[in-house]
Amino acid sequence: NAGVTQTPKFQVLKTGQSMTLQCAQDMNHNSMYWYRQDPGMGLRLIYYSASEGTTDKGEVPNGYNVSRLNKREFSLRLESAAPSQTSVYFCASSDFAGTEETQYFGPGTRLLVL
């Protein structure tokens, strides 16, 4: 099993450009998540999808959109990138939505917006 995979690993964008970060999991998990990690701030939830066909906003959704393409894939789109979106983005998935939930993380995408 590959677990959670993310592409690309690294990306440089100019302000105003758009891009889509891809995430896929092969663990048959229902829930998937997108986080951003910034120095001194831990991980902050951008969007999540509790099941195929549903998405919900997290703590910091502004400037992002998501698509739960199917049970395996959950993409994050930046329509018009801004320097404030420079960050490391992590996708995660989990097999149980409740208080015993364990999330499994991908290796991350490092994004630099100039």
Add this chain to the structure above:
Amino acid sequence: GDSVTQMEGPVTLSEEAFLTINCTYTATGYPSLFWYVQYPGEGLQLLLKATKADDKGSNKGFEATYRKETTSFHLEKGSVQVSDSAVYFCALITGANNLFFGTGTRLTVIP
């Protein structure tokens, strides 16, 4: 609201030293508590967890006990190794899809 506060780093220790990383939490209800570890260049992975008061989570020589009276979940290891160098995140969950992370503590272990 729900939150996690963990000790700021970085923490630098010599090999075989004792490690404590403090974590306290604020939560409504009855959260489950987690420690995640992030090795250089990788995503986070679960280190250990505890789902109710007085539970002790343990893995790879690390331990943490869920203390409801002090709202704490401190991470400990009796003898650290160079391979333990990583960033450690305390986290809590109070309901579906509601995972809150601390800011992370970077640990460096020197030979």
